[in-house]
Amino acid sequence: MDEGGSRIRRRVSLPKRNRPSLGCIFSAPTAAELEPGDEGKEEEEMVAENRRRKTAGVLPVEVQPLLLSDSPECLVLGGGDTNPDLLRRMPTDREVGDQHNDSEVDMFGDCDSFTENFIAQVDDLEQKSMQLPEHKKHATDFATENLCSESIKNKLSITTTGNLTELQTDKHTENQSGHEGVTSEPGADLLYDVPSSQAIYFENLQNSSNDLGDHSMKERDWKSSSHNTVNEELPHNCIEQPQQNDESSSKVRTSSDMNRRKSIKDHLKSAMTGNAKAQTPIFSRSKQLKDTLLSEEINIAKKTIESSSNDLGPFYSLPSKVRDLYAQFKGIEKLYEWQHTCLTLNSVQERKNLIYSLPTSGGKTLVAEILMLQELLCCQKDVLMILPYVAIVQEKISGLSSFGIELGFFVEEYAGSKGRFPPTKRREKKSLYIATIEKGHSLVNSLIETGRIGSLGLVVVDELHMIGEGSRGATLEMTLAKILYTSKTTQIIGMSATLNNVEDLQKFLQAEYYTSQFRPVELKEYLKINDTIYEVDSKAENGMTFSRLLNYKYSDTLKKMDPDHLVALVTEVIPNYSCLVFCPSKKNCENVAEMICKFLSKEYLKHKEKEKCEVIKNLKNIGNGNLCPVLKRTIPFGVAYHHSGLTSDERKLLEEAYSTGVLCLFTCTSTLAAGVNLPARRVILRAPYVAKEFLKRNQYKQMIGRAGRAGIDTIGESILILQEKDKQQVLELITKPLENCYSHLVQEFTKGIQTLFLSLIGLKIATNLDDIYHFMNGTFFGVQQKILLKEKSLWEITVESLRYLTEKGLLQKDTIYKSEEEVQYNFHITKLGRASFKGTIDLAYCDILYRDLKKGLEGLVLESLLHLIYLTTPYDLVSQCNPDWMIYFRQFSQLSPAEQNVAAILGVSESFIGKKASGQAIRKKVDKDIVNRLYLSFVLYTLLKETNIWTVSEKFNMPRGYIQNLLTGAASFSSCVLHFCEELEEFWVYRALLVELTKKLTYCVKAELIPLMEVTGVLEGRAKQLYSAGYKSLMHLANANPEVLVRTIDHLSRRQAKRIVSSAKMLLHEKAEALQEEVEELLRLPSDFPGAVASSTDKA
Missing domain, CATH: 3.40.50.300 (P-loop containing nucleotide triphosphate hydrolases)
Structure with a gap:
């Protein structure tokens, strides 16, 4: 990662430099490097250098790096181990002749002196290398490397892929050449204008070549080195056969020298000719990059x-x-x-x-x-x-x-x-x-x-x-x-x-x-029995070792109020660090929060006092002036409870305050462990129970996993408080392995295997008995069938489930006789079955839902939303409902005539509710589920009318969190009913009605706030703040400045402001894209258009 990242940074941060000429790419040898007797050639080379400068002046702005036409053979120059012996095979005379035919004029004939000089030096060094004893060959390789680095300033590896020429600089080689005393011009960076993708590709290719070269130098086995090189870089038809040291091979090598010299020269000239002819537009490469x-x-x-x-x-x-x-x-x-x-x-x-x-x-x-x-x-x-x-x-x-x-x-x-x-x-x-x-x-x-x-x-x-x-x-x-x-x-x-x-x-x-067992912060586990704390130690005989005694002065009153020493444990951490206290129940969370605050000193009130006042103020705003009395007493101390009894707005606001350090202690239920990430320095488990059930190993690991905040804490601590009677169970809890994970596909009958079979047939994934059985064998249940099935086989369960779905009217069976002995059962889905699986309706309720919707068509009351709300009230919440009959009667008596007509259609009379409220005996039987469902419908109906969850909570004497969950469930179920009705023509009337109702249930706010609440993370309280600040639409929010939002909106962090703006932009882009799709679809010529068919026929 770091290596790749550094490459990109290097490419982006390069300063603007002048493009080097050919003269600085192919520089002449210095005087120190000339062999004896070569001084006379120096003047000739200077003349050639001037010719090259003149030639370079007519090239386009973008000089292509030695493009060797489309020939499969190519020349590799540079690299950490450049050696004449590793050059690729040169073209034959016939091939060279073909190349000359492509060029009408020899534009670079004056460069012959340069190429001849370069090849002469390569040959000279090669001859010297062959004459040196074996033990001096290593030094010769370095001499060759020096020559290459001086002749070719930036050491280019050149490869041709189709029509794309890619090149790359080897930084390591440049540094190495610098250490050996080779002088280079500082302005010549040939790769400055090369696309980064090509640079990275070439750097990888060059590194691969260098590695092979290092291996060759160590082993001194030319044959092996050549073999590795061609495998990495060369096509098979370019491989040069390994040369032997016998006399015959020397003759072959000598005879090929002239051809090779000629080939190199012709390649260079051909490449430069192609570059000169290329029509390359002149533009800013830095801008393009x-x-x-x-x-x-x-x-x-x-x-x-x-x-x-x-x-x-x-x-x-x-x-x-x-x-x-x-x-x-x-x-x-x-x-x-x-x-x-x-x-x-x-x-x-x-x-x-x-x-x-x-x-x-x-x-x-x-x-x-x-x-x-x-x-x-x-x-x-x-x-x-x-x-x-x-x-x-x-x-x-x-x-x-x-x-x-x-x-x-x-x-x-x-x-x-x-x-x-x-x-x-x-x-x-x-x-x-x-x-x-x-x-x-x-x-x-x-x-x-x-x-x-x-x-x-x-x-x-x-x-x-x-x-x-x-x-x-x-x-x-x-x-x-x-x-x-x-x-x-x-x-x-x-x-x-x-x-x-x-x-x-x-x-x-x-x-x-x-x-992996990695944790960014070390976690230490402790157990507390009475006033003694033990550290969990798997190496110890009983799984724990003594750690310390609690040193906290308790009064008699405090001992009675806090027998588990929670105050002592939390005050060791707060307010400078955060702490979570997991409690068995929601009520226990609230009681523990209040108890702790009673015994905290007044000093805790001063810690971030202003910020805590802002939290209380915002809680009042989202509750329309209402505030939970428990939170009102605990927040000044930096303490709050966290469980499902909170509304979504309250929970989000408290979580933000905890994350920013305004609140330092949460008393919470186990749901927080599996929810949003709210880590703490210390996690305390009030008891080894969740409700009345003993803690599971998985739950325990999730809870204590919240201890330790990466980047903030250096250590995390968990303390499990237990009584002496639970000691043995707890020791087993902390030492036993995690619980196994088992499939519930068959146990959850109507929500499991039956729903699966219905969708398999509806989607035509598997439509006959054999295919369905084959599919089941590939499920998680199929893997565990030997463990989970004791009485029946998987085949028997498959047959029974399909029979049940057929009897319920969701499937139809066709029998196909393939032969006298072989019978195949094919299934296809009915309209009711398709509606059920498309609406993801629990199969236990699909026939009831169908009857309710059918009955609703006989006398659908549209003067109010009550009837529609009743039809979308979730069935699975009805069994949990215990109406307060006095409240029920009071609400019933306030209904308008149209609303009372809804109750009459459903079969619930005012006299029945009155008798239940007064405790009188009732002879007439009434469906209990319908009565309870209507009561929940009253709650939702009142909430939609008033949009204030606190007012509704007081009217029906229900926890505001329960009402919030009821509203969320109703919105989700309304969406399911909508998809159910879309598959059944007889329910066409419900489609348009349910779209609007689903929207109302989802947001449950005034109409003007809905566009803002469509943005993820914006709930009612925040939407009101934004609307009051002038951000009244999605476009306003998408174009908002996060810094301005932070200054304008109370208790909005910079991180939250950026997320809200990003979410708004994303939603706006999605809507714009959907509209573009619609426009293009409208303007697109239909594939079955008669004129198009005729046209295609004419062309044929």
């Missing part, structure tokens, strides 16, 4: 990848600009050693699938990003990156949009309700799709359906271990299995910090494996 540097470097990187060369170019096959952007945007100037090793693996160079595993904070993502940029820029293919959570998707979108703007590719978000299916097919630029697991699956389905899966060059999966976690793991497995089955050119890269049974994953993904 600046304009084309990036594209040339991409081209040379593309050639490098295609040729599977070990030379990775300037920056791992990428332009040096990429390295500069990483330094500018992320402060990364040098890669870790393991990252370099991973990027240079043969499996990576050969585009094989790869799984790599390192501890948390080891820098895994950077490797994936470099590989993605290689695919986008060099291979010109689209890339899909799959991440586990929406928040991480949005963070990655913000981080990579700047790269997309600078390097010319699109970054598209596929999360929640965002994402277009099928994705827009770009004319020139490629796309980086960043998606959640569910959206990534839908994206792959759409690419397969449209026959564009081959355009996907690379798929990167973060947190690969999630393939073994429930229904989301099953969805991830389906996605990867389809890619493996349908595209042999798509590379898959998986990464994780917690993998154990890697062999199964390797077999499934057909992948190589790389692992």
Whole structure:
């Protein structure tokens, strides 16, 4: 990397210099170098030199470097081991004659003296070398090297590839010549105007030649040296046969000397004639270099990848600009050693699938990003990156949009309700799709359906271990299995910090494996029992050794309030360093935060007091004057809680404050460990439990992996607090291996194997029983079937699943009798089945959704949004709903007649709700799911009307975080219902209605703020600030100055401002590109146009 980077810096930073004449390229020998008896020739050579200067004056501005026509034979001049014996075979007399026929006039006849002088010196040295004893040959080689460096000032290696002549300077050789006393003109840099791609190519070729020369000098075996050289640089028809030392070979050599002298002379003259005739336009090469540097470097990187060369170019096959952007945007100037090793693996160079595993904070993502940029820029293919959570998707979108703007590719978000299916097919630029697991699956389905899966060059999966976690793991497995089955050119890269049974994953993904235990910051693990702290030590007999006793004066009151000594542990770190305290539950997070603040001294209030006041002020702004009372008490001390009960705006604001050091302590749940990157100097685990379940090894490793911030901390610490009763379990926890990862494809029945079969048949990947069974054998489940299947075989499960889908009306079966004994069962998808898989509807709810939509057509109430909202309220949240009947009755009584009509259509009466609220017995049966779903619809309906989550939270006595999650789920499900309806003609009326509703649910703000909230990273609170500051549209934001934004918008860091502007520019470019696509499509002549057909017939 560094070597390639230095080459580019050297090329860019060269000062403007005058182009050297031929005289300074081919300089005459100095007096000291003339052989005895040669003094008489000096005058003749001076005359020849003047002729050469005169000739050089008529050449064009760009003198081509000795282009030897299109002949396969070429002359190699220079290099660290230039030797007459290594010259390539010269053309025959007949070939030379052919070359003369191409030139009408001998324009460079006066240069004969120069060529003769040069060849004479070469021959003279060669003769001397042959006469020297064996032990003096080494010195002769250096003499030859000196002669070449003086005759050819900048030592050019010249090679012809088609019509392209490339050349390169060997800096090492120039320095070596300088040490030997060779004087050179300071202004002569022949490579100044040479494209960087050619310079890099020639430097690599020259280094290869030098290495071969060094080997030759050491071994003194001319035959071996010649053989190595021609293998590296020469075509087979150019190989000169090794010469023997016997008498016959000497005669052959003597007889060929004249022909060789003549050939060299004729080659030089022919090349200069071609240069003189070339019609080269006169223009500024420095300007051209600046304009084309990036594209040339991409081209040379593309050639490098295609040729599977070990030379990775300037920056791992990428332009040096990429390295500069990483330094500018992320402060990364040098890669870790393991990252370099991973990027240079043969499996990576050969585009094989790869799984790599390192501890948390080891820098895994950077490797994936470099590989993605290689695919986008060099291979010109689209890339899909799959991440586990929406928040991480949005963070990655913000981080990579700047790269997309600078390097010319699109970054598209596929999360929640965002994402277009099928994705827009770009004319020139490629796309980086960043998606959640569910959206990534839908994206792959759409690419397969449209026959564009081959355009996907690379798929990167973060947190690969999630393939073994429930229904989301099953969805991830389906996605990867389809890619493996349908595209042999798509590379898959998986990464994780917690993998154990890697062999199964390797077999499934057909992948190589790389692992390292590298951490940029050392991590020390501790256990705390009572007031004693032990260090985890695998070498110790019981797995731990005594470290220290807590030295903190506790009052009786404090002991009762803080039996786990949390105050003592956090005050050792804060406020100068950051700390995370993981708690078993959300309520525990809030209680611990308040308890710690009660016992902190007043000195903590003064630390960054002004900045903390700004945080509180901004929290009030995004809550329309409302602020959580717990946060109001804890933030002045630099402490806050972090869990799913926060709104998206609150969570983002608190995370920004923590990252900048305004907040120094988070009390959080385990979800933070797998979410956005918020490292700390010390991580404390309040108890070895997550909710009521004992901690798993994978969870433990993820939590403690947050300890230690690269570039900030020199050490990271984790402390697990435990009771004596849990000691044995904890010792097993810290010593046992990571949990194995198992497929959930069959366990998640309706979200797993049945959904897979439906999509396989719908996409026509596999449509008969044998093909489907074959596909299943290639899945992760197929790899583990011997472990997972105890009672039934894979064949039996396949048959049962297909039967279930057929009975449910999602598939139809055709029986084909191939012979009397052989029967084949073919399947095709029904309209309902296609709608289900296109809408990614859980098959447990697809028939219910169809009935609800069908019933809705009988009396769809459009006077308000309530009826539509009910139809898009997620089914899976209904079971978790426990209505407050008094609130339900109060809200019901406030409905307008049209809204009450919706409830009546659904079969929910006001008398029923009133009886439930008063506790009376109810004889009439009412569907509980419909009642609960309508209650959730009331919450969403109220939220859309008021757009204030705090007000709605108070009205329904629900946590604001729960309401936020309900809103996000409804927006996502609304998008799914929209795709479901698009496949069924009878639901045409819903299509236009659901597009607008999905948009309202996604943003849930006033209409004027929606354009700003389309930008990744801009939530409601920030959108209000921007709108108030005059940034009222996407164009305003895309053209904003980040420095002005920092001064105008409260609590906006420079880094965040740059990311917002980059995201806005990216979105604006995407929209502009889509409009251009539309215009071109409208103006394009249809392929089936009658006139076009007639025209083509006439031509034929």
